[in-house]
Amino acid sequence: xxxxxxxxxxxxxxxxxxxxxxxxxxxxxxxxxxxxxxxxxxxxxxxxxxxxxxxxxxxxxxxxxxxxxxxxxxxxxxxxxxxxxx
Numbered sequence: 001x002x003x004x005x006x007x008x009x010x011x012x013x014x015x016x017x018x019x020x021x022x023x024x025x026x027x028x029x030x031x032x033x034x035x036x037x038x039x040x041x042x043x044x045x046x047x048x049x050x051x052x053x054x055x056x057x058x059x060x061x062x063x064x065x066x067x068x069x070x071x072x073x074x075x076x077x078x079x080x081x082x083x084x085x086x
Contacts, residue, residue, distance in 0.1 A: 003033055003063045015059045016041045019077055032068030039072065040080040049074065 005023040012021045020040035027033050037056070044052045052074035057064060064070060075083065 003035075003066050005035065008035060008037065008060065008063060011063070012037070012039050012041075012056070012059060016043050016055060020080060026069070026071075033066060034069035034071075035067060036071040037073070038075070040075045040077055042077055044074055044076045 005025045009021045009023045012018045012023075016039060018039050018041040020038070022038040024036040025034075026036050039056055043055065047055070053072060056072050056074060060067075060070075
């Protein structure tokens, strides 16, 4: 299975009820598959950063076996709105 940005985006939206997902394929700058993601989900409400990252990692467990580098930023919808106004 070849992991794509679209596949990652679709899975995060479906499984984490994400209201916004940005996935950047940074593989061309690296030696292997690598991605940078921003995930905005109401499921992150009340969760610490590590818990949020674990949720994303669990969602993408199979895909992460094939990804060399994975950078993630996780926000609640409220945090996302505040960040957009900066």
